[in-house]
Amino acid sequence: MxxxxxxxxxxxxxxxxxxxxxxxxxxxxxxxxxxRFGMVIDLDRCVHCGACGIACSMENNVFPMGETSHPHAxxxxxxxxxxxxxxxxxxxxxxxxxPCMHCEEAPCVQICPVxxxxxxxxxxxxxxxxxxxxxxxxxxxxxxxxxxxxxTNPTRPPxxxxxxxxxxxxxxxxxxxxxxxxxxxxxxxxxxxxxANELPRDEDFRQLPACAQACPAEAITFGDLNDPDSQVTxxxxxxxxxxxxxxxxxxxxxxxxxxxA
Amino acid sequence: xxSGEEGQQRLQCVPQVIMKNLARREWLISTLGAVSACQxxxxxxxxxxxxxxxxxxxxxxVSRVRTICGACPAACGIEVRxxxxxxxTIEGNPKADFNKGRVCPLGLVGVEGxxxxxxxxGPMRRIGPRGEATFQPISWDEAMTWLLRxxxxxxxxxxxxxxxxxxxxxxxxxxxxxxxFLSVYGSPNHLAMGPWSWAALARAEEEATRAxxxxxxxxxxxxxxxxxxxxxxxxxxxxxxxxxAFSRAHRPIFGxxxxxxxxxxxxxxxxxxxxxxxxxxxxxxxxxxxxxxGVKPEPPIPPESLARFAPDRVANQIGLPxxTIEGLAxxxxxxxSVTVLPDETHEAEFSARASSLLRQCLGKRTWSQxxxxxxxxxxxxxxxxxxxxLGGSKPRLDWQSDDARLKEGGVKIVEALVSGYPYKASIxxxxxxxxxxxxxxxxxxxxxxxxxxxxxxxxxxADLLLPNHHFLEAWDIHPMxxxxxxxxxxxPVVPPQNNSRSTGDVILDLAKGIGGSLxxxxxxxxxxAAVKSLFSPEIIVKLEATGTWTVAPDEACxxxxxxxxxxxxxxxxxxxxSGAPLxxxxxxxxxxxxxxxxxxxxxxxxxxxxxxxxxxxxPYIARLEIHPADAFPLGIRxxxxxxxxxxxxxxxxxxxxxxxxxxxxxxxxxxxxQFSVCQARVRRSS
Numbered sequence: 001m002x003x004x005x006x007x008x009x010x011x012x013x014x015x016x017x018x019x020x021x022x023x024x025x026x027x028x029x030x031x032x033x034x035x036r037f038g039m040v041i042d043l044d045r046c047v048h049c050g051a052c053g054i055a056c057s058m059e060n061n062v063f064p065m066g067e068t069s070h071p072h073a074x075x076x077x078x079x080x081x082x083x084x085x086x087x088x089x090x091x092x093x094x095x096x097x098x099p100c101m102h103c104e105e106a107p108c109v110q111i112c113p114v115x116x117x118x119x120x121x122x123x124x125x126x127x128x129x130x131x132x133x134x135x136x137x138x139x140x141x142x143x144x145x146x147x148x149x150x151x152t153n154p155t156r157p158p159x160x161x162x163x164x165x166x167x168x169x170x171x172x173x174x175x176x177x178x179x180x181x182x183x184x185x186x187x188x189x190x191x192x193x194x195x196a197n198e199l200p201r202d203e204d205f206r207q208l209p210a211c212a213q214a215c216p217a218e219a220i221t222f223g224d225l226n227d228p229d230s231q232v233t234x235x236x237x238x239x240x241x242x243x244x245x246x247x248x249x250x251x252x253x254x255x256x257x258x259x260x261a
Numbered sequence: 262x263x264s265g266e267e268g269q270q271r272l273q274c275v276p277q278v279i280m281k282n283l284a285r286r287e288w289l290i291s292t293l294g295a296v297s298a299c300q301x302x303x304x305x306x307x308x309x310x311x312x313x314x315x316x317x318x319x320x321x322x323v324s325r326v327r328t329i330c331g332a333c334p335a336a337c338g339i340e341v342r343x344x345x346x347x348x349x350t351i352e353g354n355p356k357a358d359f360n361k362g363r364v365c366p367l368g369l370v371g372v373e374g375x376x377x378x379x380x381x382x383g384p385m386r387r388i389g390p391r392g393e394a395t396f397q398p399i400s401w402d403e404a405m406t407w408l409l410r411x412x413x414x415x416x417x418x419x420x421x422x423x424x425x426x427x428x429x430x431x432x433x434x435x436x437x438x439x440x441x442f443l444s445v446y447g448s449p450n451h452l453a454m455g456p457w458s459w460a461a462l463a464r465a466e467e468e469a470t471r472a473x474x475x476x477x478x479x480x481x482x483x484x485x486x487x488x489x490x491x492x493x494x495x496x497x498x499x500x501x502x503x504x505x506a507f508s509r510a511h512r513p514i515f516g517x518x519x520x521x522x523x524x525x526x527x528x529x530x531x532x533x534x535x536x537x538x539x540x541x542x543x544x545x546x547x548x549x550x551x552x553x554x555g556v557k558p559e560p561p562i563p564p565e566s567l568a569r570f571a572p573d574r575v576a577n578q579i580g581l582p583x584x585t586i587e588g589l590a591x592x593x594x595x596x597x598s599v600t601v602l603p604d605e606t607h608e609a610e611f612s613a614r615a616s617s618l619l620r621q622c623l624g625k626r627t628w629s630q631x632x633x634x635x636x637x638x639x640x641x642x643x644x645x646x647x648x649x650x651l652g653g654s655k656p657r658l659d660w661q662s663d664d665a666r667l668k669e670g671g672v673k674i675v676e677a678l679v680s681g682y683p684y685k686a687s688i689x690x691x692x693x694x695x696x697x698x699x700x701x702x703x704x705x706x707x708x709x710x711x712x713x714x715x716x717x718x719x720x721x722x723a724d725l726l727l728p729n730h731h732f733l734e735a736w737d738i739h740p741m742x743x744x745x746x747x748x749x750x751x752x753p754v755v756p757p758q759n760n761s762r763s764t765g766d767v768i769l770d771l772a773k774g775i776g777g778s779l780x781x782x783x784x785x786x787x788x789x790a791a792v793k794s795l796f797s798p799e800i801i802v803k804l805e806a807t808g809t810w811t812v813a814p815d816e817a818c819x820x821x822x823x824x825x826x827x828x829x830x831x832x833x834x835x836x837x838x839s840g841a842p843l844x845x846x847x848x849x850x851x852x853x854x855x856x857x858x859x860x861x862x863x864x865x866x867x868x869x870x871x872x873x874x875x876x877x878x879x880p881y882i883a884r885l886e887i888h889p890a891d892a893f894p895l896g897i898r899x900x901x902x903x904x905x906x907x908x909x910x911x912x913x914x915x916x917x918x919x920x921x922x923x924x925x926x927x928x929x930x931x932x933x934x935q936f937s938v939c940q941a942r943v944r945r946s947s
Contacts, residue, residue: 045508051364058370
């Protein structure tokens with residue numbers, strides 16, 4: 001082995017050793033207790049402004065549909081709003097934000113024939129855009145209608161030449177898409193903490209998704225439902241909490257708070 | 262195209278060829294000369310060479326710039342993510358004490374406004390008939406010469422009062438520069454056309470309380486928030502502190518007096534379905550009860566001034582029983598702290614002043630305290646010449662005029678422009694957003710100049726368009742939420758995208774062009790310099806580092822302040838209101854149609870904001886809000902398609918039942934048809 005090669009080999013070995021050492025020093029995660037991310041939306045605080053929907057669309061490159069589009073298309077809103085004509089409905093009369101419920105027993109995961117939709121170890125219902133074949137079975141299976149099919153390729157609003165967020169891939173025509181709980185932000189936060197050799201804290205997650213960050217009323221809280229001390233867990237225990245279509249057994253991880261007179 | 266090798270060879274040859282014919286010293290001298298020549302000929306309005314802007318355009322670069330949102334006058338602190346020289350997204354600045362990282366939908370889509378294809382490309386001059394929006398691009402030099410000639414001729418004729426500025430909401434420093442310009446030019450007509458414009462609030466609040474702040478700080482401690490009109494709750498500039506107050510564990514009681522309950526924003530606990538157009542009268546009736554009952558030992562206004570607004574006398578006009586008005590007045594009087602938010606109407610100053618008077622009658626701000634008022638801005642005084650003194654002594658064209666005929670009926674800018682009484686307006690300048698006049702008023706004015714960045718309903722009547730910068734391209738300083746203890750610096754995040762020019766720069770150029778006392782009054786070369794002259798260099802350095810700065814009590818000495826004025830006297834207010842509220846229509850048009858505003862109504866054609874599923878600003882789906890009791894006799898069901906017909910237009914809309922709506926009133930979004938309150942009839946679509 002020549003000298004330059006030897007030096008390169010040694011440096012690689014040293015680097016690998018350093019990496020292993022650093023990981024050895026990394027505080028042990030609660031391996032026996034995997035994270036289970038969820039969201040709490042306080043409807044008593046919500047002012048129905050739509051900031052969460054706009055922030056979500058801009059963060060995840062969900063472009064407005066505009067006036068001309070495919071006749072069967074409906075506008076895509078990862079964070080949509082559910083209005084009801086009666087105050088007696090579970091979420092009230094005013095438009096309530098509804099993201100993907102990230103169900104623990106997600107029908108969309110079970111029905112996807114190609115495994116494009118799957119559950120991550122953190123409990124998120126994720127999707128690999130490139131693997132989706134556009135069969136739309138997941139759209140039929142989702143009881144919350146939280147999945148959208150791209151009838152066309154993404155079209156930016158006039159004047160917006162580039163994607164607002166280069167960290168999120170665009171979804172082509174023929175692909176189903178939905179809310180990811182801003183998975184890219186989650187991964188980036190976890191990685192940053194890991195590189196700093198620290199455990200992630202609850203404060204890192206509370207306003208992590210774009211919708212939670214933008215909410216002017218601080219009505220949206222995100223966090224680890226398996227962490228008993230996290231704010232989201234404490235809010236989820238509130239007597240005001242409710243889950244949409246709970247009787248279907250999907251175990252949604254988006255919990256609503258409603259009940260103030 | 263040369264091949265890769267050829268190109269490289271040529272590149273290598275260039276310095277050798279140059280060096281072959283020139284000595285090293287000569288080459289250096291010529292290079293320096295060329296550089297200095299370029300510097301000398303540099304366009305003063307060329308994009309800034311600020312390092313931060315240059316670095317942000319490097320491939321792969323990502324930066325976050327802290328600045329101030331300019332979408333509304335509240336001026337929240339924001340962080341703009343800039344990738345490769347393009348602004349991408351806007352988030353709240355968590356270090357800004359005013360909004361604490363929160364930002365409203367209008368601020369979130371600021372980037373879309375920056376790169377909007379409908380932004381005017383540069384200065385333009387009208388070439389077709391008035392109002393048909395046919396314009397031709399011209400250079401800035403041509404545009405300035407055109408305007409300067411007209412301004413100079415007014416001064417030469419000694420009629421400077423015929424220059425009228427209609428100001429909507431916009432940049433604070435631009436408003437200050439306009440104020441200084443007009444006072445030295447000789448025009449008293451710095452008129453406010455938006456309820457949140459600086460001029461309206463400054464006058465109303467200053468007259469009543471000697472303070473120019475919004476009722477924002479009062480929100481933090483308010484027990485009762487009374488919004489006149491639903492727009493304050495839906496989209497008002499105090500919106501972020503309003504939402505903060507609403508989402509508190511122990512929130513204040515929210516009341517709203519409007520013909521239409523708000524669809525978004527804080528949900529009111531108490532709703533008073535008043536008659537459209539009677540918000541000001543409603544406040545005066547509340548004030549009358551408070552004064553009559555002696556809530557304050559020293560009432561801010563003589564009781565006889567308000568006698569004609571007694572609830573039993575105006576109940577029919579307001580559309581509420583007198584007992585309800587008296588009950589609310591007593592309820593307000595029993596609260597520890599009350600905040601009244603004025604309505605968003607054309608009657609900007611009237612509404613703001615009525616709210617201000619009501620706050621005074623509630624005694625939450627006293628007249629006798631005579632608070633220390635911050636001298637803002639800290640600009641030296643300038644003497645006016647004889648022409649300016651003569652023009653400045655003329656009555657204003659709005660209701661604040663001393664002229665009894667003008668004063669009688671509230672704000673009468675439109676009537677004054679049309680009738681030419683007490684004098685005609687020769688040049689009307691439209692500055693800021695939200696300036697609206699009717700076609701009749703525009704057609705009577707010989708010269709209209711707009712400073713809007715977009716072609717709006719008003720600017721299409723202009724003879725000259727001088728597009729202003731977007732707030733992400735401009736310099737400005739804002740007291741956030743109008744509180745001088747919270748300062749925010751707005752600075753260019755990206756270079757100017759179009760051939761626009763800051764209105765502040767235009768004002769400075771006009772002053773220099775006219776010369777004389779105007780050039781002394783506005784000595785700054787650029788708007789940036791005027792902005793930075795407002796405060797000491799220490800404060801500017803702080804602001805440039807952090808974007809926002811909360812002035813601590815021990816740092817208050819850094820702010821320019823004046824001492825309390827011992828000679829300050831309470832102004833004598835006389836309130837006259839002769840305008841009758843709008844009446845419900847005839848059998849042909851039985852309904853009163855009011856505009857349902859929303860985030861989409863605030864700025865045109867922002868797709869992200871327009872497509873919020875429930876927003877009234879959606880341009881594709883007209884939605885008619887109607888009371889179920891009005892709909893059933895007509896056979897209309899919720900969600901059905903209906904035809905809306907008014908004396909001026911027809912539209913198709915989807916019926917949307919709202920039980921909180923005042924019966925006899927229907928509301929519709931203003932897009933794509935622009936309209937104000939009018940009579941209408943509704944029928945089921947065939």
